[in-house]
Amino acid sequence: MTFDYDLFVIGAGPGGLAAAKKAATYGVRVAIAEQEDLGGTCVNRGCVPKKLIVYAADFALQNKMAHSYGWSDCPTYFDWTLFIKSVHKHLDSISESYLQQLQKAGIEIISERASFLDAHTISIGGRKVTADKILIAVGGQPLKPNIPGIEYAITSREMFQLPYLPKRLTIIGGGYIGVEFSSMMHAFGCQVTLIEKEEMILSGFDDDIRSTVQQALSKRGIKLFTNTTIQKIKYSEECLLLTINSESREIVAADTILVATGYNPNTKNLGLENARVELGENGAIKVDEENRTNQENIFAVGDCTSRIQLSSVAQAEGIAFANTVFANKPQKLNYDYVPSAVFSRPEAASVGMTEAKAREKFGESVKCYYSQFQPLFYQLTEKDKQGSIKLVVNGDSEEVLGAHMVGENAADIIQSLGVAIRKGVTKQELDETIGIHPTAGEEFLSLN
Numbered sequence: 001m002t003f004d005y006d007l008f009v010i011g012a013g014p015g016g017l018a019a020a021k022k023a024a025t026y027g028v029r030v031a032i033a034e035q036e037d038l039g040g041t042c043v044n045r046g047c048v049p050k051k052l053i054v055y056a057a058d059f060a061l062q063n064k065m066a067h068s069y070g071w072s073d074c075p076t077y078f079d080w081t082l083f084i085k086s087v088h089k090h091l092d093s094i095s096e097s098y099l100q101q102l103q104k105a106g107i108e109i110i111s112e113r114a115s116f117l118d119a120h121t122i123s124i125g126g127r128k129v130t131a132d133k134i135l136i137a138v139g140g141q142p143l144k145p146n147i148p149g150i151e152y153a154i155t156s157r158e159m160f161q162l163p164y165l166p167k168r169l170t171i172i173g174g175g176y177i178g179v180e181f182s183s184m185m186h187a188f189g190c191q192v193t194l195i196e197k198e199e200m201i202l203s204g205f206d207d208d209i210r211s212t213v214q215q216a217l218s219k220r221g222i223k224l225f226t227n228t229t230i231q232k233i234k235y236s237e238e239c240l241l242l243t244i245n246s247e248s249r250e251i252v253a254a255d256t257i258l259v260a261t262g263y264n265p266n267t268k269n270l271g272l273e274n275a276r277v278e279l280g281e282n283g284a285i286k287v288d289e290e291n292r293t294n295q296e297n298i299f300a301v302g303d304c305t306s307r308i309q310l311s312s313v314a315q316a317e318g319i320a321f322a323n324t325v326f327a328n329k330p331q332k333l334n335y336d337y338v339p340s341a342v343f344s345r346p347e348a349a350s351v352g353m354t355e356a357k358a359r360e361k362f363g364e365s366v367k368c369y370y371s372q373f374q375p376l377f378y379q380l381t382e383k384d385k386q387g388s389i390k391l392v393v394n395g396d397s398e399e400v401l402g403a404h405m406v407g408e409n410a411a412d413i414i415q416s417l418g419v420a421i422r423k424g425v426t427k428q429e430l431d432e433t434i435g436i437h438p439t440a441g442e443e444f445l446s447l448n
C-alpha cells in the first residue's frame with residue numbers, strides 16, 4: 001500500500017518538531033499538523049515567555065538592592081502592557097523561524113487540527129491523508145479542579161495575555177507553575193496568595209528544597225496556605241472571593257485567580273478510538289520504552305504520554321523516536337537523571353534521587369550532605385538570604401545519587417553536575433575537583 005507520507009506528526013511542540021526534523025534528515029517524507037502556532041506550549045505559553053517574565057521580575061528585585069551597590073535610588077516604573085507586547089513579538093519571531101526550518105527540511109506544514117479516521121488515515125482541514133507511521137505529540141492542557149466558581153479562574157495560558165497586572169493575585173496549586181508565577185508576580189508588586197493542598201509546595205522535589213523555597217517565598221511576603229483547598233469561588237462586583245478549606249476557613253479576596261493544579265493530556269476528540277489507541281490514567285497515551293502505542297505504526301511522545309512533562313524530555317523522546325524508527329538506531333531514554341528547575345526566586349533545581357527516594361531504594365546506608373550558605377551577591381544587603389545545597393550519596397559505593405539546590409543559578413549548576421552524576425561520579429571525586437571561586441557552584445565541591 002502506498003501512503004501520502006512516511007510520517008505524519010500531530011502537534012508542533014518540542015516533541016513533534018524534534019521528531020519531524022530528525023526524521024526528515026533520514027530522507028523520510030514528513031508532514032506536521034499544528035492547530036495553533038508552531039512551537040507548542042513551550043514557546044507560546046510556557047517555558048519561553050515564562051523565562052522572559054522571570055528576567056523582567058529580576059530587574060525589580062535587583063533595583064531593590066541597587067543602593068547597596070552604590071546606585072542612587074531613582075523612581076522606576078514597570079509597564080506590563082509594553083513588556084508583554086514585546087514578549088509576544090519575540091514569540092512570533094520564534095514561530096517564524098520554526099516555519100523556515102521546517103520548510104528548509106522539506107517538511108510539509110498543515111496549519112489545521114488533525115484527528116484519526118483509522119490507524120493510517122487522518123482527517124485534516126476537510127480532507128483525508130494517509131501515512132505509514134503516525135506520531136502523536138499533542139501535549140497537554142491545564143487541569144481545572146471541580147470547585148464551584150472555578151470558571152472565574154484563569155490558567156497559565158491566559159497569564160501571558162493579561163492586559164494589566166492584578167493588584168491581588170491568588171494562585172491555586174503550589175507546583176512548578178504556581179511557585180514560578182507567585183515569585184514573578186510578587187516581584188512586580190502584586191499581593192500574592194498561594195494555596196497548596198499538600199503540606200508543602202513543590203511535591204516531587206526533595207523535602208529540604210521544598211521547605212527552603214517555601215520559607216523564602218513566605219519571607220518575601222507571599223501569603224502561603226498549605227494543607228488547604230478551595231471550597232468555592234464567588235464573584236462580587238469588586239473582586240473574587242475564595243472560601244478556603246483550612247483550619248481558619250478564611251475568605252480570600254482576589255482580582256485574579258490563577259489555577260495551576262496540573263496538566264492533562266490533550267487526547268480528547270482526537271479520534272483515538274477510530275485507531276484503537278489505548279489510553280491510560282487521565283487520558284494519557286500508553287506507550288512502551290520505544291514510544292510505540294498498542295498500534296504497531298502509531299507512536300506518541302511528550303506531555304500527552306504523561307511521563308515527565310518537560311520540554312527537554314519531549315524533545316529527547318521525539319529524537320529517540322526518529323532514531324529508533326527511521327535510522328535503525330534503537331534508543332531508549334533513561335528517565336532517572338532528568339534535571340529540572342523551578343525558576344522562582346530563589347531558583348530551585350534537582351537531578352537524580354531525593355533523599356526519600358534514595359532511602360526507599362538503599363535504606364539506611366544512604367548519606368546526605370546538606371549545607372546552607374549566604375550567596376555573595378546578597379552579603380552587602382539582605383543578610384537572611386540563604387542558598388542551600390544537598391547531595392544524596394549511596395553510603396556503600398560513595399556514588400552520588402542526587403543533587404539538589406536552591407539559590408542563584410541553581411538550574412545551570414545542576415545541569416552541569418547532572419552530567420557527572422549520570423556518569424556515576426562519587427562524593428570523593430567531587431571533593432577532589434577544584435572549583436571556581438567565588439561561585440555558588442563550588443559549594444558542591446566541599447560538602448562535609
Ligand SMILES: Cc1cc2nc3c(=O)[nH]c(=O)nc-3n(C[C@H](O)[C@H](O)[C@H](O)COP(=O)(O)OP(=O)(O)OC[C@H]3O[C@@H](n4cnc5c(N)ncnc54)[C@H](O)[C@@H]3O)c2cc1C
Nearest residue numbers: 011013014015035040041042046114139302303309310311
Ligand atoms: C507556564 C508553563 C511553563 C513551563 N515552563 C517549562 C520550563 O521552564 N521548562 C520545561 O522543560 N518545561 C516547561 N513547561 C512544560 C513544557 O512546556 C511542556 O512539557 C512541553 O511544551 C511539552 O511538549 P509537547 O511537544 O509534548 O507538547 P506541546 O508543547 O503542548 O505541543 C503540542 C502541540 O500540539 C498541538 N495540537 C494538539 N492537538 C492537536 C491536533 N489535534 N491537531 C493539530 N495540532 C494539535 C497544540 O496546539 C500544541 O501546539 C512549562 C509549561 C507551562 C504551561
Ligand SMILES: NC(=O)c1ccc[n+]([C@@H]2O[C@H](COP(=O)([O-])OP(=O)(O)OC[C@H]3O[C@@H](n4cnc5c(N)ncnc54)[C@H](O)[C@@H]3O)[C@@H](O)[C@H]2O)c1
Nearest residue numbers: 145173174175176177178196197229260261262263309341
Ligand atoms: N520550570 C519547569 O520546568 C516547569 C514550569 C512550569 C510547568 N512545568 C510543567 O508543567 C506541568 C504542570 O505544572 P503545574 O504547576 O500545573 O502542575 P504540578 O503538578 O507541578 O503542581 C500542581 C500542584 O497543585 C496542587 N493541587 C492540585 N489540586 C489542588 C487543589 N484542588 N487545591 C490546591 N492545590 C492543588 C498539587 O498538590 C501540586 O502541588 C508540571 O508538571 C511541569 O512538568 C515545568
